[in-house]
Amino acid sequence: MTEKEFLKNYDPSAFERPSTAVDSVIFTVYQEELQVLLIKRDELPFHGKWSLVGGYVNIHQDDSLDATALRKLEEKTGFSSPYLEQVMSIGGKERDPRGWTISTIYYALIPHDALNLNPGKGASDAKMTSIAEALNMELAFDHKTVLKHCLERLRNKALYTTLPVHLMRGNFTLSELQSIFETILGHTIQQKSFRRRMLGSETLEETGEMRETTRRPAMTYRLKAGVSPHYFTRNLESVHL
Amino acid sequence: MTEKEFLKNYDPSAFERPSTAVDSVIFTVYQEELQVLLIKRDELPFHGKWSLVGGYVNIHQDDSLDATALRKLEEKTGFSSPYLEQVMSIGGKERDPRGWTISTIYYALIPHDALNLNPGKGASDAKMTSIAEALNMELAFDHKTVLKHCLERLRNKALYTTLPVHLMRGNFTLSELQSIFETILGHTIQQKSFRRRMLGSETLEETGEMRETTRRPAMTYRLKAGVSPHYFTRNLESVHL
DNA sequence: AGAATAGTGTCTCTCAGACAGTATACC
DNA sequence: GGTATACTGTCTGAGAGACACTATTCT
Numbered sequence: 001m002t003e004k005e006f007l008k009n010y011d012p013s014a015f016e017r018p019s020t021a022v023d024s025v026i027f028t029v030y031q032e033e034l035q036v037l038l039i040k041r042d043e044l045p046f047h048g049k050w051s052l053v054g055g056y057v058n059i060h061q062d063d064s065l066d067a068t069a070l071r072k073l074e075e076k077t078g079f080s081s082p083y084l085e086q087v088m089s090i091g092g093k094e095r096d097p098r099g100w101t102i103s104t105i106y107y108a109l110i111p112h113d114a115l116n117l118n119p120g121k122g123a124s125d126a127k128m129t130s131i132a133e134a135l136n137m138e139l140a141f142d143h144k145t146v147l148k149h150c151l152e153r154l155r156n157k158a159l160y161t162t163l164p165v166h167l168m169r170g171n172f173t174l175s176e177l178q179s180i181f182e183t184i185l186g187h188t189i190q191q192k193s194f195r196r197r198m199l200g201s202e203t204l205e206e207t208g209e210m211r212e213t214t215r216r217p218a219m220t221y222r223l224k225a226g227v228s229p230h231y232f233t234r235n236l237e238s239v240h241l
Numbered sequence: 242m243t244e245k246e247f248l249k250n251y252d253p254s255a256f257e258r259p260s261t262a263v264d265s266v267i268f269t270v271y272q273e274e275l276q277v278l279l280i281k282r283d284e285l286p287f288h289g290k291w292s293l294v295g296g297y298v299n300i301h302q303d304d305s306l307d308a309t310a311l312r313k314l315e316e317k318t319g320f321s322s323p324y325l326e327q328v329m330s331i332g333g334k335e336r337d338p339r340g341w342t343i344s345t346i347y348y349a350l351i352p353h354d355a356l357n358l359n360p361g362k363g364a365s366d367a368k369m370t371s372i373a374e375a376l377n378m379e380l381a382f383d384h385k386t387v388l389k390h391c392l393e394r395l396r397n398k399a400l401y402t403t404l405p406v407h408l409m410r411g412n413f414t415l416s417e418l419q420s421i422f423e424t425i426l427g428h429t430i431q432q433k434s435f436r437r438r439m440l441g442s443e444t445l446e447e448t449g450e451m452r453e454t455t456r457r458p459a460m461t462y463r464l465k466a467g468v469s470p471h472y473f474t475r476n477l478e479s480v481h482l
Numbered sequence: 483a484g485a486a487t488a489g490t491g492t493c494t495c496t497c498a499g500a501c502a503g504t505a506t507a508c509c
Numbered sequence: 510g511g512t513a514t515a516c517t518g519t520c521t522g523a524g525a526g527a528c529a530c531t532a533t534t535c536t
Binding site: 486491492493497498500503504505506508509 | 512515522531533
Binding site: 015016017018019020056057058059060062063064065086088089091092093099100102104233234235 | 298300327330334
């Protein structure tokens with residue numbers, strides 16, 4: 001039998017397949033709070049419960065899992081170029097009452113002022129919620145576990161990469177950026193260490209423009225065009241004394 | 242409509258689902274070589290080509306994706322308690338000629354002397370192959386890409402964790418362990434730095450027994466019972482000068 | 483003694499942490 | 510001047526890298 005013949009006779013329904021979904025944790029930092037996007041479900045199961053952004057993989061529409069994640073994300077936030085990272089996949093029979101499901105988990109970083117919320121089909125409401133609050137709510141499916149995994153990943157990355165810059169839009173001062181890091185980590189960072197790292201990472205450039213506020217103006221920076229996130233070889237302290 | 246009614250009427254075939262598989266890279270170190278397990282396919286597609294260990298998720302047999310990975314791994318290697326880590330999932334229409342597929346990728350670390358190879362159903366041969374060789378072969382599906390991802394992950398983890406201890410069985414000397422790290426990384430490590438790190442990681446304990454060889458005997462160590470891998474806060478140099 | 487491998491002493495270098503000190507704005 | 514925020518100087522400490530030195534075995 002040739003490969004062609006084999007494929008012609010191949011029966012995709014011979015094997016019972018799990019359903020396949022993508023769920024994303026959309027992070028933003030606003031008012032010194034790390035927040036995530038929650039969607040109020042307007043359909044069964046878990047009708048009326050808050051959930052993460054997610055949906056089924058559509059094999060006709062999506063070219064890849066990343067594409068599914070981006071599609072859902074754009075639908076709900078209106079933002080199309082987030083930092084998006086796959087975290088893991090979870091599969092099992094008990095996670096969804098409809099049966100065996102595989103869900104691939106992503107997290108995205110979106111600058112707060114780029115958000116344009118839209119609950120979308122099958123949902124009645126969408127809101128940004130602080131991490132503390134979200135972890136205290138009863139979320140749909142195993143979304144609390146998912147949230148915890150993403151949170152852990154983001155916090156770890158804040159310790160050894162420049163990733164959180166993706167929560168900033170346009171020009172920003174180093175103090176503003178440091179505040180973002182501190183919000184994510186949940187503790188303060190030594191200003192000197194932070195500036196040394198960021199300026200040494202070769203990923204930022206001065207804009208030449210100063211941020212004029214009520215006190216001493218600060219230099220503003222922007223992400224250098226075309227640079228990938230910088231990985232430091234030494235971590236920041238993870239728990240502050 | 243209640244949740245019960247909804248579930249009763251739920252039609253799982255309403256949505257066309259991708260097929261779902263698990264593929265694993267089985268690493269071992271033998272004779273100063275980092276090797277991976279390759280399986281010769283005896284079925285279409287890619288008949289006669291070498292591939293990674295993998296198979297479809299069986300929703301009746303497997304409780305989770307990890308379970309699928311373990312099941313396949315045990316079938317092919319006879320080893321049932323490897324270090325197993327999920328790396329990522331890849332989904333797309335073009336990766337498998339049979340159609341849209343999601344494959345969740347794992348890598349496993351197995352001590353060489355624990356291997357007990359068995360090609361299994363649908364395969365005619367199984368062998369450990371050095372990384373260099375495997376990367377030069379024409380592998381089935383996108384398994385070369387998958388291999389590269391796992392290799393990158395393993396090498397990175399060798400820079401900041403104690404993970405490669407899982408390639409050792411029973412008692413081992415620090416020199417033996419260092420050799421494993423060096424083989425993975427592809428370059429030598431300063432002996433002093435290596436011992437400082439390992440002994441400082443609090444994950445090893447002296448067995449009290451010496452390894453008697455042809456020269457000066459060396460203390461043997463074992464993994465402390467119940468410890469999780471240690472994460473260092475500073476990386477080893479990744480490229481040796 | 484010589485060879486080979488195990489293991490230590492100790493110096494340098496880098497970079498995070500700590501914190502005081504200086505700079506520049508507004509009031 | 511006072512206060513708030515921006516930014517720098519500089520010391521300490523941890524730990525990686527480098528490499529010489531010592532220790533213990535066998536031949």
